[in-house]
Amino acid sequence: MAAAFVATAIPVWLSEEDLSCIICQELLDCATTLPCGHSFCLRCLQDTWVSQQAGVDGCPWACPLCREGPAAKPKLHKNTLLQDLVDKYRRAAQELEAGPEPAPPPGSPRRPPPPQVTVQKSTTEVVQELTELVGQLIDVVNRLEMERPGLSSGQPHGGSQPSASPSDEYNSYGSPKPVTSSASLWKIREILHNLEEIQDRLQGIDICKEASGEQIQVPSSSLCSPPDQRCPVPREASQLALWAISPTFDLKSISCNLEVSNSWRRVTVSRYQQPYPWSCERFLISQVLCSQALSSGKKYWEVDTRNCNHWAVGVASWHMKRDQVLGRTKDSWCIEWKGPGQFSAWAMMKKTDLPLGRPEVVGVWLDLELMKLAFYSVADQRKVLYDCEVSASAPLHPAFWLYGLSPGNYLEIKQVRS
Template sequence: MAGVDPGPAIPVWLVEDDLGCIICQGLLATPATLPCGHSFCRDCLKGLWAAGSASRPRSCPTCRESAPAPLQLRKNTLLQELVDKYSRALREAAAQKSIPEVGRELAELVEQLVDIVRSLQSQRHLPESGPDNEGSTPSMSMSSSGGVDLSLASSKPVTSNTPERKTRDILHDLEEIQKKLRENFTWKEAFEEQPQEVQEAPYSSSRPLPDQSHPAPKSASRFAQWAISPTFDLRSHSCSLEVSKDGRAVTVSRHPQTHLGGHERFVTCQALCSQAFSSGQQYWEVDTQHCSHWAVGVASWGMKRTQILGRTQDSYCVEWKGTSQLSAWHMVKETVLGSDRPKVVGIWLDLQEGNLAFYSVADQETLLYECPVSASSPLHPAFWLYGLNPGNSLTIRPIRV
């Protein structure tokens, strides 16, 4: 019997969120699916239920639908296969990414060898290398895939054994290797630098806002008179997060506080600040250097606790994906901003004019993104820390006047 035609391979783009467990914030391990359709690590779900009160019925951590008892948690084999394939793809991508680094190290080594041979040549007062080369020495070239290919510069036998001729031949071959390495990386970098098509939201940093009579300030120093220092609200943060004593830093906990409850608490690693704004102008800054994957912005208190910042009609943010991509989320649409990671993000909320702007605050302040914003409901500073790495933290820092 002939095998079933698998059909064409369809590329599928996944992020860790798609295959993540909201309890441990890691990739699903032995995933179990509840009758409501939501999936979690089997051991995480058992542990969460075991830590709960015996009088409370077991329920789904995402939608709170009651789970029938007794319930046998079976492994979802399809999800497990997807997780395994995703993990393998990550490892392969990491290996491929390291190839250019090896090539650059080779280029640096060859450059050092060229300098050494030239130095020896100048000490012997030898002529520079010429076009003729009768020696046979190994040479390296870069393949089109970025790998290293070993070959011989020449198959001709050595016809001269004098030290001067050998030195000249070695220098000639090293210069040829250096030339090939430079050509390869020049071509590769030029290809990678070609602009990519990105989705553009209705209003982005490259488009003017409808009303330019009061544009957002372009320099962080101009924000000093509107600077605030908000604090994290202890009712909203996820059980996987800890808030510092001064209320201005939030950290992914190494020991999730499963005893915390309440319908106002986020299921994922998110938090809101206590301060709510429905008018006026405010500015605050967030230090993002100690978090590998984050989002900062604003959201209404009514944002659903099972959803992610920026993916709702009442939340806005910029997000660093941890994969060299900075994006903005506005009206549930993503706009790719670039590959530079801001160490400190400044948020300018101008509810007087109805706009929101994000800045990279460094030696020179740079506008990252701006968009119109509505304050039909009061807006709170909002944060998301992708919780795969305990110790990741975001800090609201004092404004330098």
């Protein structure tokens, strides 16, 4: 006798990266799966095969990711199950972004929009009020921390990080684990630490304003000059050159689609697959790290991008997964150029569109004391393109991605002039 079955909703944790095409790096469109198991947009795959011409080892229909290809050209069919999943993910993401909008009762008159009230306050008044509010929040969190049992034996807030951070409440596949009292404790301390950082930043705005004598708005990330503990992102060329380094590309991590020059500072998309020995540390796509492991102090380097049509420049942990794309992991950050109107930054697996034009030379500033990362357009008087915070439990390496289907394209690490 068949047992009664009750359907239950099973939560599934997916990211855009899981359902994206490795070629265009967007959500799959007419998903097509090759015999090797890798999936791509139908149009992207067809265009790739046309541009490859001779292909890999004489096979014009090789997989762009694993480079395997059958003896005969495979028939391409839409993977309806995968595409249905992509469409559902896209709709869910759009609904989440739009947010819930309560519907008015039937027959009720439409409410007029509330009148807009303009309150004019000086920047100093706003900063002072915010500082007072943050101070009150710090007092509340401090009292909450002291009221919890067994806190006196814990580590003080603002100190070294615990062995298991709050983010460890989720495993690598996103499956939730039970939240323990210890995890809640560290969450309280993390909130307290973040509040203190906000308080320091607000106080820093006043300091920078007094030093410059200019009217300053409260931005999401303050950019002041010169660099110090409160204004961590420098803007002057002379300041950046003080911490210049000249990284070199690492052959243990480089993809077989790339090759390096004798100076170890130019990486080029190869026309043929390079005979590098197999290594689990080697990227499967056209990416490479530098050998230098950066774990302390302030560092700055510049990358010439003029001879590469599609690229990404940033930093990553050595433990970054070798089948993942730069910026799409929690331990990698970058800015990325994919063509006009497709300039963006990636941090904590989130994309931020950048409105500026393509930078010919990118400057990268990494402050490992304050865990700050900034990108500059060197030709435009080192104009700040994007800045963010980084969080890593391991040293960071300069990291690069080059579009693997454009042979001859290259990136070059420049010697910084003071």
